[in-house]
Amino acid sequence: MEKSLTIAIDGPAASGKGTLARRIADYYHLGHLDTGLTYRAVAHMMLQKGWPLDDDAHAIEAARQVDLGNLDKHALSAHAVADAASKVAVIPEVRRILVDKQRTFAAQPGGAVLDGRDIGTVVCPEAPVKLYVTASAEVRAARRLRDIEGRGGHAGLAEILDDIRRRDERDMGRSDSPLKPAADAHLLDTSEMSIEAAFRAARAIIDGVLAGQNAS
Numbered sequence: 174m175e176k177s178l179t180i181a182i183d184g185p186a187a188s189g190k191g192t193l194a195r196r197i198a199d200y201y202h203l204g205h206l207d208t209g210l211t212y213r214a215v216a217h218m219m220l221q222k223g224w225p226l227d228d229d230a231h232a233i234e235a236a237r238q239v240d241l242g243n244l245d246k247h248a249l250s251a252h253a254v255a256d257a258a259s260k261v262a263v264i265p266e267v268r269r270i271l272v273d274k275q276r277t278f279a280a281q282p283g284g285a286v287l288d289g290r291d292i293g294t295v296v297c298p299e300a301p302v303k304l305y306v307t308a309s310a311e312v313r314a315a316r317r318l319r320d321i322e323g324r325g326g327h328a329g330l331a332e333i334l335d336d337i338r339r340r341d342e343r344d345m346g347r348s349d350s351p352l353k354p355a356a357d358a359h360l361l362d363t364s365e366m367s368i369e370a371a372f373r374a375a376r377a378i379i380d381g382v383l384a385g386q387n388a389s
């Protein structure tokens with residue numbers, strides 16, 4: 174039977190976990206799901222319909238409609254959507270519905286890479302590889318600013334930093350599935366690392382786990 178490999182990647186906003194997850198999925202030929210997009214899809218629908226973000230019943234309805242095969246990355250990348258996503262993500266029933274869909278994705282033949290906030294702790298607690306990718310809030314804000322400017326946009330560093338801190342507080346402080354490293358996660362602080370160096374470090378961790386599995 175083909176071996177299955179699940180890789181769980183968690184970390185705060187703008188930590189670089191998404192870029193890393195994509196590189197890892199390509200390298201190991203695995204499917205990839207950015208689970209943040211599922212929360213963003215709920216938020217996007219709420220904003221479009223003009224529903225208040227704390228309207229649980231409508232948020233639950235929106236969560237049921239999320240289709241993993243039809244996540245419009247471009248529409249979901251807006252800043253307002255990200256902020257709203259971290260608000261609807263506190264609703265336990267929304268999480269339960271999305272986590273079910275994420276687990277179905279994770280169970281695909283061969284395995285998958287999932288990135289988010291609660292993958293190692295809640296969605297895939299049995300994943301043999303768990304990475305917790307982090308960087309200081311200042312470094313994350315500077316990276317986000319470079320990103321925005323690289324796309325021809327403008328923003329203020331102080332404003333971005335505030336925003337990142339607010340989102341960290343909400344994501345780490347909620348009572349249901351808060352962002353935190355799983356007990357058996359490998360910590361990867363990328364504050365002083367290039368994406369290339371972070372990718373090399375992640376590969377060393379993953380290859381180590383695979384070697385251990387093959388030996389046993």
Ligand code: DC
Pocket residue numbers: 186187208209210212213255258259262288289290291292340344
């Ligand atoms: O990773 P992101 O910026 O696209 O995530 C947007 C929001 O979605 C994030 O602030 C909190 C929520 N989220 C979550 O609660 N659990 C996940 N597994 C992924 C994202």
